[in-house]
Amino acid sequence: MLAAERPLDTVHDFPAIPAGWAYLDTAATAQKPRPVIDAIARAYGETYATVHRGVYQRSADMTLAYEAARRRVAEFVGAGSPNEIVFVRGATEAINLVATCWAAQQLKSGDRVLLSMLEHHSNIVPWQMAAERVGAAIDVVPLTSDGRIDLDAMERMITPAHKMVALAHVSNVLGSVLDGRRASEIAHSVGARILLDGCQAVPRMPVDVAALGCDFYVFSAHKLYGPTGIGALWARPELLDAMPPWQGGGAMIDRVTFQRTTYAPPPGRFEAGTPHIVGALGMAAAIDYVEGIGLDRIHAHEAALVKDAREALSQFNSVRLLGPEDSAGIVSFTVEGVHPHDVGTILDEGRVAIRAGHHCAQPLMDALGLDATARASFGVYNGPEDIEALARGLERVTRIFG
Ligand code: PMP
Numbered sequence: 001m002l003a004a005e006r007p008l009d010t011v012h013d014f015p016a017i018p019a020g021w022a023y024l025d026t027a028a029t030a031q032k033p034r035p036v037i038d039a040i041a042r043a044y045g046e047t048y049a050t051v052h053r054g055v056y057q058r059s060a061d062m063t064l065a066y067e068a069a070r071r072r073v074a075e076f077v078g079a080g081s082p083n084e085i086v087f088v089r090g091a092t093e094a095i096n097l098v099a100t101c102w103a104a105q106q107l108k109s110g111d112r113v114l115l116s117m118l119e120h121h122s123n124i125v126p127w128q129m130a131a132e133r134v135g136a137a138i139d140v141v142p143l144t145s146d147g148r149i150d151l152d153a154m155e156r157m158i159t160p161a162h163k164m165v166a167l168a169h170v171s172n173v174l175g176s177v178l179d180g181r182r183a184s185e186i187a188h189s190v191g192a193r194i195l196l197d198g199c200q201a202v203p204r205m206p207v208d209v210a211a212l213g214c215d216f217y218v219f220s221a222h223k224l225y226g227p228t229g230i231g232a233l234w235a236r237p238e239l240l241d242a243m244p245p246w247q248g249g250g251a252m253i254d255r256v257t258f259q260r261t262t263y264a265p266p267p268g269r270f271e272a273g274t275p276h277i278v279g280a281l282g283m284a285a286a287i288d289y290v291e292g293i294g295l296d297r298i299h300a301h302e303a304a305l306v307k308d309a310r311e312a313l314s315q316f317n318s319v320r321l322l323g324p325e326d327s328a329g330i331v332s333f334t335v336e337g338v339h340p341h342d343v344g345t346i347l348d349e350g351r352v353a354i355r356a357g358h359h360c361a362q363p364l365m366d367a368l369g370l371d372a373t374a375r376a377s378f379g380v381y382n383g384p385e386d387i388e389a390l391a392r393g394l395e396r397v398t399r400i401f402g
Contacts, residue, residue, distance in 0.1 A: 014034070066275070082267075087280055091122060109136065111161055111162075113138050114165040118171045149183070151186060173323070173361050176327055180212040184214045303329075305386075318337065318398055329379070
């Protein structure tokens with residue numbers, strides 16, 4: 001009997017998922033439910049205007065809606081105030097913002113940054129660029145044998161030279177969940193700051209930045225059933241206050257003269273230019289949607305799907321499962337003698353969409369001794385029938401490749 005006996009019955013909310021299509025690539029991007037699509041259509045089709053500048057009623061209303069979206073995001077992650085939320089293009093931009101603005105004042109020659117072996121390129125490259133600018137160095141926390149960030153090793157490695165620790169809350173390849181609280185305590189024990197990359201966590205579990213005890217938290221709306229082109233950076237207010245701006249332009253200023261410009265307080269200081277107004281409204285609608293279901297329920301639903309998927313995949317002798325058993329909604333695997341791209345192509349012929357590749361985590365692939373994996377990742381719309389389709393597809397893969 002499949003563990004996900006009573007799946008969430010939400011697939012009907014997703015008009016872009018036709019019957020019989022197993023969409024197992026939510027870790028790349030989530031499909032959009034009708035309430036999010038409607039919120040976006042309403043904003044462009046009925047209530048659209050710019051924010052923060054208009055003297056007319058429509059613009060004032062849109063400003064209220066935009067700032068209400070910021071409040072919604074703040075509540076969603078347990079921020080103390082909406083002013084702690086900076087709207088960005090996505091997690092990538094959020095990490096680049098911190099690696100530019102925070103690092104501009106806080107990272108010096110000889111300092112060190114601590115990352116882990118399983119980080120997404122977007123939580124590696126910005127730190128390399130920041131480190132190169134000032135002559136800092138990067139260290140890498142290894143993984144446990146089941147694919148978690150090894151916090152015991154981190155505790156042994158960290159030194160007062162480490163000024164920043166940046167870790168994935170949930171791995172986009174292995175689904176492993178970090179004990180963010182403990183990681184924060186270890187970072188703070190030497191006075192380092194800690195950034196958690198919450199891209200894969202916020203769609204899959206309740207997140208509370210206060211309980212995590214971190215300093216920065218980043219995520220993208222499009223993995224949370226919201227639109228692309230928008231995401232959020234949460235930071236402790238005293239850190240945001242001390243950070244210089246990065247992009248100059250409209251909306252981020254207090255007063256401009258040709259002699260001197262003074263800047264707006266956060267979050268405006270970090271939001272130069274006309275923002276992604278409708279994106280913010282779509283993100284708030286996505287938060288309403290997942291909270292309407294309940295993040296605890298979503299987590300349990302995906303845990304059941306992971307259990308079923310691992311059980312179904314382990315029936316194949318040629319399949320090697322990667323990552324811990326209690327991974328959050330993500331199962332990576334390889335099929336002996338078959339390139340993951342071929343696995344993906346054959347599965348697609350059976351209307352099963354998975355991801356195959358390095359998942360923007362080439363250092364992790366190197367550590368695993370692989371150049372790619374196949375990855376099935378789940379969302380609220382998946383059910384046991386999708387796991388069955390995956391298993392049928394894999395039968396075909398093993399038949400074709402003997
Ligand atoms: N971190 C993780 C763990 C991710 O899964 C992703 C997206 N694959 C990112 C960062 C980057 O997110 P985005 O491309 O939306 O900026």
